[in-house]
Amino acid sequence: MEPDTSLDAIVIGAGFAGIYALHKLRNELGLAVRCFDKADGVGGTWHWNRYPGAKSDSEGFVYRYSFDKEMLQQWSWTNRYLEQAEVLEYLNAVVDRHDLRRDIQLETAVTSVRWDDSLAQWEVRTESSKVYRSKYLITALGVLSEPNTPEIPGIEQFSGQVVHTSRWPDGLEVAGRKVGVIGTGSTGTQFICTAAETAQQLTVFQRTAQYSIPSGNGPIDQEYLDRCRSNYDAIWDQVRNSIVGCGFEESTVPATSVSEAERTRVFEESWQRGNAFHFMFGTFNDIIFDPAANLAAADFVRDKIAAIVDDPDTARKLMPSGYYATRPIANKGYYETFNRSNVSLVSIKDNPITRLNENAVVTADGTEHEIDLLVLATGFDAVDGGYKKMHLTGRDGTPISDLWNETTAAYLGIATHQFPNMFMVYGPNSVFTNLPPGIETQVEWITELIRQAETRGSAVVEVSETAVRAWAQLCDDIANASLFPKAHSWIFGANIPGKTSRALFYFAGLGNYRRVLADESDADYPNFTFHSDDHTSLEREHASIPQ
Ligand code: FAD
Ligand code: NA7
Numbered sequence: 268m269e270p271d272t273s274l275d276a277i278v279i280g281a282g283f284a285g286i287y288a289l290h291k292l293r294n295e296l297g298l299a300v301r302c303f304d305k306a307d308g309v310g311g312t313w314h315w316n317r318y319p320g321a322k323s324d325s326e327g328f329v330y331r332y333s334f335d336k337e338m339l340q341q342w343s344w345t346n347r348y349l350e351q352a353e354v355l356e357y358l359n360a361v362v363d364r365h366d367l368r369r370d371i372q373l374e375t376a377v378t379s380v381r382w383d384d385s386l387a388q389w390e391v392r393t394e395s396s397k398v399y400r401s402k403y404l405i406t407a408l409g410v411l412s413e414p415n416t417p418e419i420p421g422i423e424q425f426s427g428q429v430v431h432t433s434r435w436p437d438g439l440e441v442a443g444r445k446v447g448v449i450g451t452g453s454t455g456t457q458f459i460c461t462a463a464e465t466a467q468q469l470t471v472f473q474r475t476a477q478y479s480i481p482s483g484n485g486p487i488d489q490e491y492l493d494r495c496r497s498n499y500d501a502i503w504d505q506v507r508n509s510i511v512g513c514g515f516e517e518s519t520v521p522a523t524s525v526s527e528a529e530r531t532r533v534f535e536e537s538w539q540r541g542n543a544f545h546f547m548f549g550t551f552n553d554i555i556f557d558p559a560a561n562l563a564a565a566d567f568v569r570d571k572i573a574a575i576v577d578d579p580d581t582a583r584k585l586m587p588s589g590y591y592a593t594r595p596i597a598n599k600g601y602y603e604t605f606n607r608s609n610v611s612l613v614s615i616k617d618n619p620i621t622r623l624n625e626n627a628v629v630t631a632d633g634t635e636h637e638i639d640l641l642v643l644a645t646g647f648d649a650v651d652g653g654y655k656k657m658h659l660t661g662r663d664g665t666p667i668s669d670l671w672n673e674t675t676a677a678y679l680g681i682a683t684h685q686f687p688n689m690f691m692v693y694g695p696n697s698v699f700t701n702l703p704p705g706i707e708t709q710v711e712w713i714t715e716l717i718r719q720a721e722t723r724g725s726a727v728v729e730v731s732e733t734a735v736r737a738w739a740q741l742c743d744d745i746a747n748a749s750l751f752p753k754a755h756s757w758i759f760g761a762n763i764p765g766k767t768s769r770a771l772f773y774f775a776g777l778g779n780y781r782r783v784l785a786d787e788s789d790a791d792y793p794n795f796t797f798h799s800d801d802h803t804s805l806e807r808e809h810a811s812i813p814q
Pocket of ligand 2: 417450646755762
């Protein structure tokens with residue numbers, strides 16, 4: 268089949284990142300762009316994750332794009348946090364407003380991508396064996412897109428349904444059913460709170476107890492919307508200069524600098540206010556750095572669990588014991604849910620699952636926990652999962668999985684050596700933040716880099732290996748100065764058996780991250796090489812400055 272050579276850029280993924288990349292590259296730079304997604308609708312995360320209770324845990328006023336000022340004034344939402352359907356509707360509206368749908372090709376899984384050095388182009392092959400070539404490749408594959416599905420012995424004997432939360436089929440109801448759920452991360456806890464309301468019986472299989480902070484979710488009114496709308500310039504300014512980009516000022520006060528009574532007062536105020544990011548970053552500034560501060564926050568949550576949960580044994584099982592240092596989890600009434608008579612908790616740390624039989628989950632103590640629906644809220648092969656799944660090869664046929672075998676890394680989370688003209692949105696080592704402002708930051712920066720390449724008539728833009736390694740090291744160093752690596756979680760790849768655990772994010776905050784990006788572009792991209800149009804000579808127009 269003849270390749271389609273009509274495109275300047277190919278975007279893979281039609282979530283927040285891919286939609287914006289298509290808009291910037293096509294509508295602003297005037298490139299010929301096509302966006303592929305294997306899903307049958309746009310929206311990425313919000314297309315795939317339709318489980319009961321799916322919602323944002325960033326507050327709605329900052330879980331959106333900032334670029335479309337008119338839309339910020341017009342678009343409404345109903346609760347402090349956004350329901351899955353609301354985000355999906357919003358993203359579809361963005362696609363239509365900016366006339367993007369005609370260049371989005373759905374139900375198109377990209378199965379292999381190859382850099383062709385002789386043509387200085389990317390060759391993209393889809394599941395239906397169609398081949399496309401383009402100068403630029405934007406991978407917007409999503410940090411939480413590739414499901415982690417554990418193998419459970421006996422699954423083939425189970426007569427009920429097994430479903431991963433990120434592949435929830437339309438129309439699947441939990442009402443009146445005997446539901447088992449494995450996983451108590453952000454997803455599992457959201458599902459548990461909602462499913463408990465209608466399931467006949469909900470059995471929660473918990474491996475690691477989590478710190479769940481009240482979200483404070485509830486309806487918002489017109490006054491709230493008006494306040495957001497009239498303050499948006501200031502809101503985005505604050506977000507872009509903050510650490511986690513969640514729309515509140517991070518604290519500058521160490522927990523260890525105040526009395527125990529004052530600490531308790533501040534934690535209580537945040538607990539009542541709601542928002543898990545606020546509890547971790549808005550109360551004190553040392554919770555993820557200082558073990559004593561972390562212990563104070565953790566003890567506060569444990570005391571709450573003891574006070575909320577009626578059954579002492581259930582309360583004991585729900586109490587987390589390690590550092591409070593995973594991505595914060597927020598729910599409305601998570602611990603309260605375990606006081607319901609139709610909800611039971613099984614600690615599979617103490618009593619592991621051994622197998623499924625025809626109608627039950629069997630645990631090591633021999634108990635058969637009867638269910639007819641098993642929900643896997645077991646998370647994702649985060650950040651690089653989608654890259655490794657796609658057969659992606661760079662210069663000299665180097666597979667990305669080989670390049671990342673030792674160190675999964677990308678300079679600024681955006682580019683890696685051996686993969687010229689390929690720009691990742693939220694590749695490894697991107698900034699740890701509320702994602703939409705992080706995504707906008709990256710897409711805007713990538714757009715400017717491509718604009719530069721086009722203005723210079725460059726055929727190839729490539730980052731130096733030195734820069735990639737130095738950035739990954741910096742991300743490790745920053746992470747290692749915090750308590751984050753001490754908790755077992757997907758933000759270090761530690762949730763996937765066999766995956767090397769290392770910093771998959773830059774933890775110094777959005778404000779600092781944006782300054783690093785600005786320094787790179789203001790200094791005329793010292794860590795990138797722009798090769799001339801005569802790609803065979805690979806003549807350097809631009810010297811790379813090793814760090
Ligand atoms: P995605 O939305 O994941 O989109 C990636 C797309 O790429 C997918 O549609 C996928 O089908 C497609 N794709 C991947 N590989 C291929 C391929 N080979 N071929 C074709 N298509 C491909 N973040 C926050 O900041 N705040 C929140 O409150 C929040 N809540 C979340 C709740 C849930 C349940 C989940 C799972 C994630 C949440 N996140 C949250 C993270 C969320 O993923 C991001 O906020 C954001 O939606 C990511 O957008 P994206 O475009 O980068 O990736
Ligand atoms: P997470 O945070 O990775 O949580 C996954 C959960 O599933 C967690 O409780 C895991 O326990 C559990 N898990 C994973 N594998 C197994 C196996 N094999 N057996 C038992 N339990 C298992 O994913 P989420 O989807 O909840 O959240 C990801 C992000 O999405 C989140 O941060 C938001 O941004 C939205 P463990 O803790 O590993 O013991």
